[in-house]
Amino acid sequence: MTPLFGRRARLRWLHLILGGALLMPYFLAAMVVIASLRPSSTLFASLPHQLVGFVCALPMAAVTALFAPARPLSAGAARALCGLPAGRQLAEGPARTRQARVRTAAWYTTHLALGGVVSALTLALFPFALALVVLPFSETVRGSLVVVPARELDRPWVLALAPFAGVVTLLAVAACAALAGALLAGRAPVLLGPTPEDRLAAAERRAADLAARNRLARELHDSVGHALSAVTLQAGAARRVLDSDPEFVREALAAIEETTRRTVGELDSVLGLLRSGEEQGAAGTTGPALDALDGLLKRCGVPVSLTVEGEPGPVPAAVSREAYRIVQEGLSNALRHGGPGVAVELRIAVRATDVEIVMDNPLPERPAAVRPGGGRGLRGAAERAVLLGGRAEAGPHDGAWRLAARLPLRTDGQEKK
Structure with missing residues (x-):
């Protein structure tokens, strides 16, 4: 029944x-x-x-x-x-x-x-x-x-x-x-x-949500991950010379304080995007750009030889922010795998049509330990470049590790701003 x-x-x-x-x-x-x-x-x-x-x-x-x-x-x-x-x-x-x-x-x-x-x-x-x-x-x-x-x-x-x-x-x-x-x-x-139109609209919404989540993940990884890597190495170096070199310890603590202060500000900005949930707001947010590169190089924890060709001023804001994050990821990668003493050569060329970033640092003597879930930073750098219509690659090159990226200053149908 x-x-x-x-x-x-x-x-x-x-x-x-x-x-x-x-x-x-x-x-x-x-x-x-x-x-x-x-x-x-x-x-x-x-x-x-x-x-x-x-x-x-x-x-x-x-x-x-x-x-x-x-x-x-x-x-x-x-x-x-x-x-x-x-x-x-x-x-x-x-x-x-x-x-x-x-x-x-x-x-x-x-x-x-x-x-x-x-x-x-x-x-x-x-x-x-x-x-x-x-x-x-x-x-x-x-x-x-x-x-x-x-x-x-x-x-x-x-x-x-x-x-x-x-x-x-x-x-x-x-x-x-x-x-x-x-x-x-x-x-x-x-x-x-x-209907097919409903499925297409749902797929577009899922793609937009996924893009927003990936953007937030990249921002968190590049800002917080870089800061934690730098702070960890500076704190470790300070611990080793705590009794023999107090001046170095004070400089390391000052660098740690500055790094964490700036990172908290960047974290607040990223969490603001997460709370708002508005893609328009996410696209229009400001963040560190190429004009803040000097501060990044001073507190990154590794010696950097910088060569700049052209004038970074005319670079569009979106391209400038993504270029900063790509450089930040390259420095974090060098710091994690090479340690605080590794030398990094950075070249930034600003041309009429694109921005080229090339970073070289020596390969470690021993292969780096594989971290579970590692490699997100380099994938994130490649995603940043692709979203702007460019490309980014990383790998061994002439006995060194090279991160190279090219970011166009404009896309088809978009005027340079």
């Missing part, structure tokens, strides 16, 4: 009754129109006229379902009551395209049509079936059952079969409701499911 009276069957039955209730305003409006055309005192009691009103109500319901809010309301009711097949999802949000509106109208009309039929059967046959069940035990019911002549109800075989006929009628109504509910559940993913 579960398919007919189980929880899923009851919820689907309720969904159909809801459809019948939603059909009533359209049905009454249709009957009013019919009454104005054919005045009659028995109009609402006439089954043919009721059928005509039912048929005329469905196009009216279909028209109202063409409005955009109809889809989320229908989808919400279907999710809660229909018992959808496993793995089938319904669309989110209003219907924006013609195809989505037509599908929603088809679903809404089907829901109201089946709901009207099941509601009518429920209201008409349920009391009749219950009356048949109690017919042998109640003279009052036998006297009030006008659909059968009273003399027929007094026959013993009628009284004996009446309860079975009542049970069969109840089962028939439940079966009709179960079949109609299963039909709606099967059509819901087709008519209320996402």
Whole structure:
């Protein structure tokens, strides 16, 4: 009996009754129109006229379902009551395209049509079936059952079969409701499911969210990761000479203090992006750029030989920020793998069309230890360059480790600012 009276069957039955209730305003409006055309005192009691009103109500319901809010309301009711097949999802949000509106109208009309039929059967046959069940035990019911002549109800075989006929009628109504509910559940993913436009919009939203998360991950890695690497090495060096060189210890502590102070400011900026959750705000935020490169080189913890060709001033803000982060990652990489004594050669060339960054540092004598999850920094540098339409590569070159990046000053259709 579960398919007919189980929880899923009851919820689907309720969904159909809801459809019948939603059909009533359209049905009454249709009957009013019919009454104005054919005045009659028995109009609402006439089954043919009721059928005509039912048929005329469905196009009216279909028209109202063409409005955009109809889809989320229908989808919400279907999710809660229909018992959808496993793995089938319904669309989110209003219907924006013609195809989505037509599908929603088809679903809404089907829901109201089946709901009207099941509601009518429920209201008409349920009391009749219950009356048949109690017919042998109640003279009052036998006297009030006008659909059968009273003399027929007094026959013993009628009284004996009446309860079975009542049970069969109840089962028939439940079966009709179960079949109609299963039909709606099967059509819901087709008519209320996402259209190709919905899937494309969802994919674009996921891509935008992923890009925003990757941006935040790069910012955290490059700012906080660089600071932690520098602070760790400076603190380790200061610990080793704590008793023999107090002046170096004071300089190291001052560098650690300055590094952490600047990093806290950068961390606040990144967390502000995370709290706002607005891509426009993320794109327009300011951060350290090439004009802050001197401070980065002074506190990076490694000796750097800097060569600048051209004038960094005309570089667009976005390119300047990404160039700063790429240099920062190169210094962090040199510091982690070479230690505080490694020498780094940095060349920045600003041309009319692009900015070129080349960083060289000696390869370590022993291969660097592989850290779980390591390598994100170099991938992040490559992503930064690709997002601007450039490229970045890192690897051994002529006995040294080289990080090279080229960032165009403008992309197609974008003027340099």
